[in-house]
């Protein structure tokens with residue numbers, strides 16, 4: 610049986626007059642890799658940030674890792690919902706385009722920061738786990754390096770290791786490779802492909818069609834705040850996906 614790890618119903622969000630998300634429905638099953646594609650400004654980042662309430666939607670129902678949050682128009686979240694938000698944040702990780710590492714901490718310290726400060730894992734155990742995670746992303750020899758001494762691809766791999774340290778059930782990626790030179794993208798994409806093959810549930814906003822072709826189960830295409838297409842990748846990349854999708858794909 611498929612269990613929805615992320616389920617979104619009727620999610621809407623406006624910035625002032627601008628309706629950025631218009632009644633979005635989306636579901637991601639446990640173990641699925643879903644890639645979100647779409648032109649700039651279509652609402653991809655806003656959608657991702659809404660899923661862990663980094664952005665407060667105007668209305669809709671979210672269910673993430675078993676935690677349900679209902680957002681009613683014009684109303685603040687009640688206490689029970691805020692508690693659900695805190696819990697779902699502990700089960701999700703977010704990897705951003707801009708890495709967001711602490712500059713005054715080494716790679717290893719960045720990786721274990723959440724383990725020590727949020728999960729209260731004893732330092733020695735956290736350090737051991739942090740080293741294992743850095744090895745998993747191919748950076749064991751950079752444990753003591755500060756972010757300023759790392760390449761963009763290495764910084765992003767540290768950011769992924771930091772996310773994994775919290776043992777998330779779902780990882781959200783927002784254009785994790787778009788700040789990187791082409792030759793550095795592959796090292797990050799290969800870590801992501803490896804992660805996908807372990808059965809991690811992943812929702813990935815990217816312009817990397819190759820990643821979508823290789824690692825996605827499903828592709829969601831957004832435009833003007835609407836999900837235009839949501840289908841298995843074979844269908845998306847096939848001839849029958851429709852003129853709008855073909856036109857979008859031709860631009861790459």
Ligand SMILES: Nc1ncnc2c1ncn2[C@@H]1O[C@H](COP(=O)(O)OP(=O)(O)OP(=O)(O)O)[C@@H](O)[C@H]1O
Pocket residue numbers: 624627629647648649650651652653654655656
């Ligand atoms: N905090 C904000 N305040 C006002 N408008 C915003 C804000 N964040 C996003 N927007 C607007 O919402 C729309 C969708 O933005 P969003 O960042 O979600 O798009 P995107 O699909 O991620 O685009 P890109 O591919 O360029 O990253 C854009 O028109 C953007 O200008």
Ligand SMILES: [Mg+2]
Pocket residue numbers: 653654655
């Ligand atoms: Mg974006």
